[in-house]
Amino acid sequence: MHTDRNTGGCADKGFIRPVSRSLPLYIKTEIKMIKLQHLNKTFHTAGGDVEALRDVSLDIPEGSIFGVIGYSGAGKSTLIRTINLLEKPDSGEVIVDGENLMDLSTGELEKKRQKIGMIFQHFNLLKGKTVFENVAFPLVYQKKKKKEIEERVTELLELVDLSDKAKAYPSQLSGGQKQRVAIARALAADPKILLCDEATSALDPQTTASILQLLARLNKKLNLTIVIITHQMSVIRDICETVAVMEDGQVVEQGDSYKIFSEPEKDITKRFVETVFNNDEISRLLTQKELQDKFLNGDRAYHLIFRGDNANKPYIADLVRKFDLDVSIIFGSIEFVSNRPIGSLYVVINGSERIIKEAISFLRQEKVLVFPVSEPVLEEKVS
Amino acid sequence: MKVFFSEFLNKYFPNIVELQNYLYSSVRETLVMIVITGAIGLTLGLFLGIVLVVSAKGGLYESLRFHNVLEKIVNIVRSIPFVILIALLVTFTRFLVGTSIGVKGAIVPMVIGIIPLASRLTEQALSEMDKGVMEAAKAMGISKPYIIFHVLIPESLPGLVRALVTCFISLIGLTAMAGSVGGGGVGSFAIRYGYNRYMTDVTIVCVFFLLILVSIVQGIGNRVVNKVTH
Ligand SMILES: Nc1ncnc2c1ncn2[C@@H]1O[C@H](COP(=O)(O)OP(=O)(O)OP(=O)(O)O)[C@@H](O)[C@H]1O
Ligand SMILES: [Mg+2]
Numbered sequence: 001m002h003t004d005r006n007t008g009g010c011a012d013k014g015f016i017r018p019v020s021r022s023l024p025l026y027i028k029t030e031i032k033m034i035k036l037q038h039l040n041k042t043f044h045t046a047g048g049d050v051e052a053l054r055d056v057s058l059d060i061p062e063g064s065i066f067g068v069i070g071y072s073g074a075g076k077s078t079l080i081r082t083i084n085l086l087e088k089p090d091s092g093e094v095i096v097d098g099e100n101l102m103d104l105s106t107g108e109l110e111k112k113r114q115k116i117g118m119i120f121q122h123f124n125l126l127k128g129k130t131v132f133e134n135v136a137f138p139l140v141y142q143k144k145k146k147k148e149i150e151e152r153v154t155e156l157l158e159l160v161d162l163s164d165k166a167k168a169y170p171s172q173l174s175g176g177q178k179q180r181v182a183i184a185r186a187l188a189a190d191p192k193i194l195l196c197d198e199a200t201s202a203l204d205p206q207t208t209a210s211i212l213q214l215l216a217r218l219n220k221k222l223n224l225t226i227v228i229i230t231h232q233m234s235v236i237r238d239i240c241e242t243v244a245v246m247e248d249g250q251v252v253e254q255g256d257s258y259k260i261f262s263e264p265e266k267d268i269t270k271r272f273v274e275t276v277f278n279n280d281e282i283s284r285l286l287t288q289k290e291l292q293d294k295f296l297n298g299d300r301a302y303h304l305i306f307r308g309d310n311a312n313k314p315y316i317a318d319l320v321r322k323f324d325l326d327v328s329i330i331f332g333s334i335e336f337v338s339n340r341p342i343g344s345l346y347v348v349i350n351g352s353e354r355i356i357k358e359a360i361s362f363l364r365q366e367k368v369l370v371f372p373v374s375e376p377v378l379e380e381k382v383s
Numbered sequence: 384m385k386v387f388f389s390e391f392l393n394k395y396f397p398n399i400v401e402l403q404n405y406l407y408s409s410v411r412e413t414l415v416m417i418v419i420t421g422a423i424g425l426t427l428g429l430f431l432g433i434v435l436v437v438s439a440k441g442g443l444y445e446s447l448r449f450h451n452v453l454e455k456i457v458n459i460v461r462s463i464p465f466v467i468l469i470a471l472l473v474t475f476t477r478f479l480v481g482t483s484i485g486v487k488g489a490i491v492p493m494v495i496g497i498i499p500l501a502s503r504l505t506e507q508a509l510s511e512m513d514k515g516v517m518e519a520a521k522a523m524g525i526s527k528p529y530i531i532f533h534v535l536i537p538e539s540l541p542g543l544v545r546a547l548v549t550c551f552i553s554l555i556g557l558t559a560m561a562g563s564v565g566g567g568g569v570g571s572f573a574i575r576y577g578y579n580r581y582m583t584d585v586t587i588v589c590v591f592f593l594l595i596l597v598s599i600v601q602g603i604g605n606r607v608v609n610k611v612t613h
Contacts, residue, residue: 084522113524124519128537128613138523141533169613182519189523 032095033193033225034060034083039092041078041249052078053089054249060242062192065219065226067240067257069233069272074246076229080195083227084116085109097192114138117186121198123178125170125185131157132166135184142189156184160214176207183214187222194218196228200235208232212239233276237261237337245269258338262307263367274371277305277344282331286346286373300356301330301373304345304363315368319349323359326350346373398582405572406585410592412486413568416558417551420493425550427494428501429543431457433531435502436509443517443527461499465560468492489566493557501550508542509535540611548604552597559593569593 041053052075060066070076081087082094085101094101096116104112125134135156139149157163160180170178179199186194196215200208216239218224228240236243236257244254245268253266264270286301306315319325330346349356360370392400399406431453437443438450463471469492476483476491512535520534536543562570569589577586 086518086522110524110526113522116522118519118522120515120519122513122515124513124515126516126534126538128540128611137533138525141523141525141529171613185523195522 031062032059033062033064033097034058034227035093035095036079036082037093037095039079039082039089039094041075041082041087041089051249053082053092056092056246056249056251058244058251058254060225060227062225063219063223064242065216065228065240067228067230067236067243068246069230069236069243070246071231071268075249076231076246077197078249079246080197080227080229083193083195084113084118114142114189115191116193116195117183117189117191118195118197119179119182119186119199121201123170123175123182123202125178125181127170129169130166131162131168131170131173131181134170134181135188137185138188152188153184156187159187159218160184174207175203176211179203179207179211180214183211183218187218187224191224193225193227196226198229198231201231208235209238215239233272236272237276237335241338245272256338258340261337261342262340264369270369270371273305273369274303277303277333277335277342279331279333279344279346282346283373286330286348299348299350301346301348302360303371303373304347305369305371306343306345307367310367313366315363315366316345316347318362319359323351323355323362325355325359396584396588398576398584399588402572402576402585405576406588409562409567409569409572409589413555413558413562413570413596416486416489416493416561416566416568417554420490420497420557421551421554423490424494424497424554425501425547428498428550429505431498431502432505432509433536435506436535437527437531439510441514443530457499457502460495461503465492465496465557466564468496469561469564469566484565484567486567489558489561489568493554493561496557497550497554500553501546504546504549505543508546509539511542512539541608544604544607544611548600551600551604555593555596555600 036056036058039053039056041051043050043052056075056079058066058079068076068079078087082089083096085094088102096112099112101109101112126137129137132153135153136149139152144152153166154163157166160183162177162180162184165173165177165181170181173181182199183194194215199215200211203211212235215226215228219226219239228235230236240257242255243257243260244251245260245266246252247266247268253260253264253269260269261273261276264273283303304315316327316329319327326349328348328350330348332343332345334341334343336342349359351359363370435450435453435457438446438453440447440450442450460468469489472492472495473483476488479491480487482488516538517530517534520530525534558566558568559570559573562568562572563574565571569592573586573589576582577584577589
C-alpha cells in the first residue's frame with residue numbers, strides 16, 4: 001500500500017537531511033500543496049476583539065516539512081486550523097492541493113479533510129476505544145471492508161512501531177505511544193498532508209526526538225507534506241526545511257531554516273535562535289551573584305552565535321587585536337541545522353564599556369549574534 | 384426452620400402477613416411504573432440532554448437562542464415540586480391516558496417530572512467530554528451526526544451511566560410520592576396502611592423494599608460504569 005511516492009527531490013531526506021542545494025530551487029517549490037493567501041481572522045470576545053491572523057500568506061511546497069514558530073497567543077493554532085477549515089478565516093483564500101476550501105460544500109469539505117491528517121498536543125484519542133479501534137475509526141466511518149481495515153490498521157501500527165499495543169487502551173500508553181497512535185490514525189485515510197499542532201509539546205526531549213524522527217521518516221516514505229506548529233526552536237532545527245516566525249497574528253519572517261538560524265533579522269527570531277544554543281548551565285553559572293563577584297570582577301559575559309562558513313574568521317583575535325579587549329572563552333559548541341554547522345561561544349569580555357559596545361556592533365555587522373548572558377528563563381509551558 | 388420463620392413473621396409483621404397479596408401487587412405496580420416511566424422519561428431526557436449540549440456555545444449545532452429557550456423550559460419544570468406537578472397535570476393526564484389515578488395516572492406526571500433531571504444530568508455528563516477529541520473527529524472529516532453517536536455518546540458512557548443511575552433512584556422516589564397521592568404501588572401501600580392505620584410493620588417493609596431496590600440499581604450501575612471505563 002505504501003508505494004514510495006518519492007520524487008527525486010526528496011529521496012535523500014533523512015532525519016537531519018542535507019538540504020539539496022544542488023537542485024535548482026524552483027523544482028522544490030514548483031508544486032504548492034498548501035497556499036494560504038491574505039488570511040485574516042478576528043475573534044470577538046467579551047474582553048474585546050483579538051486579531052489572531054493579520055494578512056497571513058504562506059506557500060507550502062509538496063513533500064516539505066514546514067515549521068511555524070511563535071510565542072503563546074501568536075496565532076499559530078488559528079493558522080494551522082485554517083488549513084482544514086476547523087477555523088474559518090474572515091477573509092482570504094485557503095487552497096489545498098489545488099482546491100479552494102472556501103468553495104466546498106459541507107460534504108465535500110468532509111471528504112477533503114479525510115486527506116488532511118492532524119495531530120494535537122494532547123493526542124485526542126478516543127479513550128473508550130482500543131489502539132486498534134482508534135486507528136480503524138476513520139476507516140470504519142468511510143465504510144471500508146472489514147478485511148481491508150484490518151490489513152491497513154496492522155500496517156499502520158507497524159509503521160509507527162506499535163504492533164504489540166493493538167489491544168491496549170490509550171490510558172495504558174505513554175505520551176509518546178499515544179502520539180504514535182494519533183499519527184497512525186491521522187494517516188489511516190492515506191492523506192497527503194499532516195498538520196501537527198504542538199505535537200511534541202507534552203513530551204520529554206527523548207520522546208520528542210523519536211516522534212520527530214518518525215515524522216521525518218513518514219515525510220520521506222510517503223512524500224507527506226508536514227506542517228509543524230511549535231514554540232520550540234529545537235523542533236525547527238531538527239526537522240523543518242522551511243520556517244515561518246509568527247508574532248501578533250503576523251508572519252514576521254520566513255525562509256529556509258538554515259538561513260533563519262544563521263541570519264535571523266527580527267528580534268523575536270534572534271531570541272528563538274538563541275534558545276537553541278542557550279546552555280542553561282553556563283548561563284546559570286555566569287549569572288550567579290557569588291560566582292560573578294569571584295570570577296568576573298564585574299565583567300560581562302556574552303553569548304555569540306555565528307554561522308559555520310564564518311567560523312574560520314578570527315573574530316576573537318579581532319576583538320583582542322583591533323579593540324584591545326581581554327576575551328576569555330568559557331564554553332563553545334556547534335549545532336547542526338540542515339546538516340550545516342552553526343557555532344556558539346560563551347565569552348567574558350574585559351575592557352571599557354564604550355569599546356565593548358563598539359566591538360559588539362562590529363560583530364553584529366559581521367552577522368554574529370551577540371546576546372548578553374542573562375539568567376535562564378524556564379521555558380514557558382504552552383497550554 | 385420454616386416453622387420458626389413463619390412464627391417470626393406472625394409475631395413481628397402481622398399486618399404484612401395478612402396483606403401479603405396487596406404487598407405483592409404494590410411491588411409489581413412500583414416496578415411497572417419504574418420500568419415504563421424509566422423507558423419513556425429517560426429516553427426523552429437523554430434526547431433533550433443531547434440537544435442541549437449540541438446547541439450550546441461551541442457545540443456541533445450551535446444555536447444559542449434555541450439553547451437558551453430550551454434551558455429555561457427545563458429549569459422551570461425542574462423547579463416545580465413533584466406533588467404540585469401532579470396536580471398541575473391532572474387534566475392533561477386524563478386527556479392522555481383517560482385517568483389521573485392509579486399506575487396509569489401516575490406515569491404521565493412521573494415522565495414529565497423526570498425529564499428535566501434526566502436532561503440536565505445528561506447534559507452535564509456530555510459536556511465533560513474533551514473538546515479536543517471532538518475536534519480531532521471533525522478534522523478527520525467525520526460528519527456531525529456520526530460524531531454525536533460514535534464519539535460524543537460512547538466517550539461519555541461512564542458519566543451517562545452514572546446519570547442514569549441517579550435518575551433511576553430519583554424515579555424510585557417519585558413512584559413512592561406518586562403513590563401517596565393515589566398513584567398505586569408501594570408508596571400508596573405504605574401511606575394507606577403504614578401511615579393512616581399505624582401499621583408500622585408495613586412501613587418498615589416498604590422502606591426495606593425501596594432500600595433494596597435502590598441498592599440493586601446502584602450496584603448494577605457501578606458495575607456497568609466499571610465495565611465501560613478504560
Ligand atoms: N475560539 C477563540 N475565541 C476567542 N479567542 C480566541 C479563540 N481562539 C484563539 N483565540 C485568541 O487568538 C489568539 C491566537 O490564539 P492561538 O491559539 O492561535 O495562539 P497560539 O499561537 O496557538 O498560542 P499557543 O502557543 O498558546 O497555543 C489568542 O490571543 C487567543 O486568545
Ligand atoms: Mg496553539
